[in-house]
Amino acid sequence: MRWHAFEQPGPTLNDKVFRIRWLMVLVLCAIAGVGIAMLYSAAGGKMEPWAIRQLLRFLVALGILLLVAVSDIRLWLRLAYPIYLASLVLLVVVDFAGIIGMGAQRWIDLGFISLQPSEVMKIALVLALARYFHAMASEDVARPWRLVLPVLMVLAPVGLVLKQPDLGTAMMLLIGAAAMFFAAGVRLWMFIAVGLAGLATLPLAWQTLHDYQRKRVLTFLDPETDPLGSGYHILQSKIALGSGGLFGKGYLQGTQSHLNFLPEKQTDFIFTMLAEEFGLVGSLGMLTLYAIVLAYCLAISISARSQFGRLLALGITCTFFLYVFINMAMVMGMIPVVGIPLPLVSYGGTAIVSLMLGFGLVMCVYVHRDVMISRHATGE
Numbered sequence: 001m002r003w004h005a006f007e008q009p010g011p012t013l014n015d016k017v018f019r020i021r022w023l024m025v026l027v028l029c030a031i032a033g034v035g036i037a038m039l040y041s042a043a044g045g046k047m048e049p050w051a052i053r054q055l056l057r058f059l060v061a062l063g064i065l066l067l068v069a070v071s072d073i074r075l076w077l078r079l080a081y082p083i084y085l086a087s088l089v090l091l092v093v094v095d096f097a098g099i100i101g102m103g104a105q106r107w108i109d110l111g112f113i114s115l116q117p118s119e120v121m122k123i124a125l126v127l128a129l130a131r132y133f134h135a136m137a138s139e140d141v142a143r144p145w146r147l148v149l150p151v152l153m154v155l156a157p158v159g160l161v162l163k164q165p166d167l168g169t170a171m172m173l174l175i176g177a178a179a180m181f182f183a184a185g186v187r188l189w190m191f192i193a194v195g196l197a198g199l200a201t202l203p204l205a206w207q208t209l210h211d212y213q214r215k216r217v218l219t220f221l222d223p224e225t226d227p228l229g230s231g232y233h234i235l236q237s238k239i240a241l242g243s244g245g246l247f248g249k250g251y252l253q254g255t256q257s258h259l260n261f262l263p264e265k266q267t268d269f270i271f272t273m274l275a276e277e278f279g280l281v282g283s284l285g286m287l288t289l290y291a292i293v294l295a296y297c298l299a300i301s302i303s304a305r306s307q308f309g310r311l312l313a314l315g316i317t318c319t320f321f322l323y324v325f326i327n328m329a330m331v332m333g334m335i336p337v338v339g340i341p342l343p344l345v346s347y348g349g350t351a352i353v354s355l356m357l358g359f360g361l362v363m364c365v366y367v368h369r370d371v372m373i374s375r376h377a378t379g380e
Contacts (some may be wrong), residue, residue, distance in 0.1 A: 001071070001354050002234050004321065006069075007100075011368070011371075013070060014369075016069070016070040016367045017070060018071070019366065019367045020066070020069050020363055020366075020367065021296060021300075021363060021366060023296075024293060024330075024359075024363070025062075025065070025066075025083070025363075027289055027292050027296075028062075028288055028292055028293065028344065028356070028359060029062070029065070029067075031289050031290070031293070031343075031345065032054075032097040032345075032352075033343045034274070034286060034345060035270070035344055035345030035346070035347075036051050036054050036055050036058070036359025037051075037251075038270050038273055038274050038277075038345065039051040039054050039258070039266055039270075039347055040174060040259060040298060041251060041252050041254070041264045041273065041277065042119060042270070043266075043271060044252075044258065044267045045252055045294075046056040048205050048229065049343075050090070050347045054255075054347055054352070057258045057349050057352050057353065058344070058352060058356075060353065061265065061352050061353045061355075061356035061357075062356060064353065064356055064357055064360060065356045065357070065359050065360035065363065066360070067360070068176060068361055068363070068364055069360050069363035069364050070364075070367065071364060071368075073308075073309065073364050073365065073368040073371070073373070074366065076127060076142060076175065076312070076361060077131055077134070077308055077373065079127075080127040080128050080130065080131035081128055081131065083123075083124045083127055083128075083155070083371035084121075084124045084125065084127060084128035086124075087120045087121040087124035087157070088121070088124075088156060088157060089159065090108065090115070090117035090120065090121075090376075091117045091118065091121060091157055091160040092160065093108060093117070093118055094106060094107070094108055094160075094164065095160065095163060095225060097364040099114065105164050106118060106164050106166055112351055113350075114349070115350055116348075118135055118157075118161050118164070118166055118169045119169075119255045119350040119351045119354045120214075120354050121157045121161070121173065121314070122172060122173065122176070122319050122358075123319070123357055123358045123361070124150070124152065124355065125153070125157060125173060125176070125177060125315075125363075126176065126311075126312060126315030126316055126319060126358070127312065128152065128153055129150055129154075129177060129180045129181075129184075129311065129315065130180070130307075130308050130312040130315060131308060132149070132150050132153070133150070133180070133184035133307065133311055134307045134308035134311065134373070134375060135273035135349055135375050136184075136375075137375075139187055140357070141184055141185040141186055142185070142187055144190065145258060146185065147190070150177075151182070154173065154177040154336075157173060157314070158170045160174050161173065161262075166339070167338055168326065168338030168339050168340045170320045170341070171326075171338070172316050172319065172323075172326070172340065174313060175318070175322060176318045176319050176322060178191070179314070179315070179318040180311055180314065180315045180318070182347050183310070183314050184311060185313060190358075206268065208338075216275070218220050219277075223371075225317060226233070227300055232263070233264070233337055234331075234333050234337060236256060237261065237262065237269055237272045237331045237333070238274065238332070238333055239256060239270070239273055240254065240257065240261075240272045240273065241255065241275050241276070241278040241331070241332065243255070243276055243284040244275045244277065244278070244279040244280070244282075244283075244316075245280070246279050246280050246281060247277050247278070247279040247280075247281055248275070248276060248277045248278040248281070249276060249277055249279075250277060250278030251275070251277055252276045253284075254273055254276040255276075256272075256273075256276055257272075257273040257276060261359075262276075266339070266346070267341055267343075267346045267347050268327065268330070268331070268339055268340070268341060268345040268346065270333055270342055270345055270346050270347075271283070271328055271331050271342050271345070273333045274345075286345075287328075290291065290324050290343075293320065293359075294317060294320065294321055294324075297313060297316060297317035297320065297359075297362050298314075298317055300313045300362055300363075300365055300366040300369070301313035301314040301317060301362075301365070303329065303366065303369045304365050304368075304369050304370065305369065305370060305371065305372055306368075306372055307367040308363075308373050309368065309373070312361055312362075312365055313361075313362045313365045313366075316358040316361060316362050317362070319358065320355065320358070320359075321344060322340075323340060323341070323342070323343040324342070324343060324353070326340040326343070327340050327342045327343075327346075330336075343355055344356075
């Protein structure tokens with residue numbers, strides 16, 4: 001198969017390097033730097049075991065971002081479906097040979113790294129949907145039967161992720177896919193119909209939840225019903241958030257985290273530790289950095305002339321937003337605890353690499369923003 005992807009020659013390598021939004025790269029480095037500093041604090045002022053590993057992973061991920069940014073965007077158009085299928089296979093492998101951690105079977109042990117396929121799928125699904133809708137004419141999007149395949153493409157990984165079980169990631173996949181469907185031009189009445197159907201199945205969905213998942217929902221509604229059990233995490237998180245005040249207790253001075261009252265301080269609840277040590281001012285500073293990245297990504301998606309580029313950048317932007325929103329809402333008690341890391345800050349290998357790959361794709365869209373990509377392919 002030969003793809004007639006470009007209507008005109010693409011930019012040269014020098015042009016690509018020049019077009020990279022280096023300020024956005026600098027902001028991403030700043031966010032990761034905050035994460036490394038907080039992991040250093042979480043370990044009691046030591047680089048081991050988390051900070052040094054996070055630093056090395058970020059440097060590798062930064063290299064991946066730059067390589068992807070200067071790569072040919074038609075390469076990702078070609079690889080979209082193979083990457084999606086490979087990620088789907090990895091999710092199936094997790095079900096049979098995955099390792100269990102924190103009560104869930106989500107990782108594959110590769111020896112040198114533990115791979116979490118659900119994190120890879122967040123990017124792979126965006127790629128696959130962007131390619132599918134790119135190849136469709138606008139009038140075809142209005143035909144319900146043309147949406148059967150992309151809906152199945154979404155439901156397959158969602159079902160496998162729910163089986164792990166990982167409700168938070170499953171919700172991220174669903175919401176991110178819904179945003180892409182909307183951006184592709186799917187009619188509003190279809191979303192309303194699906195929403196009503198979803199509400200009708202809530203009683204059945206409640207019955208299919210695991211006991212700990214039901215307990216998390218009930219704890220969210222009233223954490224003090226079990227303050228030493230299921231409500232412990234969120235109560236300690238709120239205490240730490242409130243104790244930070246306006247300017248915080250100071251770096252390395254957080255009592256809730258350093259006295260080990262705060263659970264999972266290096267992963268899911270790292271924002272709570274940041275708020276305790278740097279207060280409201282530090283928290284708003286962190287939010288500002290995230291807002292800058294989101295603004296850059298949204299502007300890039302708008303500037304792209306191709307449907308593939310627009311949807312790809314928008315899908316990555318939505319995924320990044322969901323990471324930030326769900327984690328911060330979770331630690332503040334606005335939603336149930338679902339185990340979503342704070343992007344580029346929480347400790348974790350697969351999440352940071354997959355996210356930086358996603359940002360590399362967004363940058364690749366910007367580098368090729370003026371390039372028109374044909375919807376059609378011809379075989380030879």
